[in-house]
Amino acid sequence: MRIGKYEFDSQEKADSKIKNLGSDHPHSVFRIGNIALEAAEYDEEGELIKEAVYSTKYSVDVLFVGLDDHPYGWKSYAVDVQGDGVHSFMGLKYQDYKF
Amino acid sequence: MSTPTIANIPTAYKAGKIYSQLPVDGSADFDVARNSTATRVNQNGLIEEVAVNVPRLDYTNGGCPVWLREAQSTNKITYSEDFSQSDWGKARVTVQAGQSDVFGGSGAYLVSNTTDTDSHALIHSTITGLTASTSHSISCFIKKGTSNKVMLRDATIGGYLAYDFENDTVLDTNSLSAQSVVDYGSGWYRVSITTISSGSGQLRPSVYILEDSYVSGSPSSYTGSTSENLIVTGFQLEEQPDSTSYIPTSGSTVTRLADEFSLDTSSLGLSEITETFSDNSTNVVTPVPSNYVVSEGKIKKIEGE
Secondary structure (H helix, E strand, C coil): CEEEEEEECCHHHHHHHHHHHCCCCCEEEEEEECCEEECCEECCCCCEEECCEECCCEEEEEEECCCCCCCCCCHHHEECCCCCCCEEECCECHHHHEC | CCCCCEEECCCCEECCEECCCECCCCCCCEEEECCCCEEEECCCCCEEEECCCCCCEECCCCCCCEEEECCCEEECCCECCCCCCCCEEEECEEEEEEECCCCCCCCEEEEEECCCEECCEEEECCECCCCCCCEEEEEEEEEECCCCEEEEEECCCCCEEEEECCCCEEEEEECCCEEEEEEEECCEEEEEEEEECCCCCCECEEEEEECCCCCCCCCCCEECCCCCEEEEEEEEEECCCCCCCCCCCECCEEEECCCEEEEECCCCCCCCEEEEECCCCEEEECCCCCEEECCCEEEEEEEEC
């Protein structure tokens, strides 16, 4: 198993790439969406004090089975992160399973 | 059904395989795949993590176990057990780590009132980016402390369930499509509510300590006492019509991947398969596909003829 983290210019682009994966490569997708680059700030009751600042990129995590490298056409969208980033697959550390 | 050709009652397994009782030659043993770890309730009533591709024999509610076959789900709460994190607002409560938990450890938190006058709650910051106007389930494990009454609530829309531990009674609910309070033993309950996310895709999970005089309605203002408390762990928010097995998190959202149980039926000559679930409901599969995939749910029995 390998885990890839990807950023696309839009959700539509991500949807298109995911759709075109078809069933050639067994995979599981988690759509993160637009990641908060600066976290929102809240008071002690959880009321918003300052809005979050979101990335314009649409992020997706994909777990692939039986691949040694990114699927064709995906590598240019791959990103690397420290630790697990903002999302992980349960029990699978990104650093141990990344391409 | 007469004597079945295949029979599977949740018992024996190994990684990647579930063994059937009939036939005895192994031709109806199921293949199992799940590409992440997951949790189950073990024979001792404790929640434990199960390795990749290992089937989950689940003992929730005690008694006979079931096969747990679940869809992919993500816990959107980034710190599901660490309530000292700033994501968790303390509205006239304090939190203290080191309490015995439902995992056999000591990771639960004592949540105690302050002496201020208002409602008293542990409230997560608003979780954004959810699918708008869609069913989401919020759950957490709660153990009675000195306070008898508790409320699990979404502080954005206002859906809630209020529960009385002393009398094992649901006191009130509001704006929920599903709810449950499941006894996990040793005083622990998993309280779950299902509500609809806001039109802007937001929810705010929270747990309130209610005053003893609470009867119904939204959490009211009262003057707290530092001796009023309850014990909490294992918060979960997921885009599901009901809560699924617990997914622990520690700094990121976490996805449990789907279980898949499948059986090549091409040599078995089956005309129908009956799946029986933990609530004794059944699903009859006919005609039987050559690659039969077991339905999602808590599977009590699978028979085919």
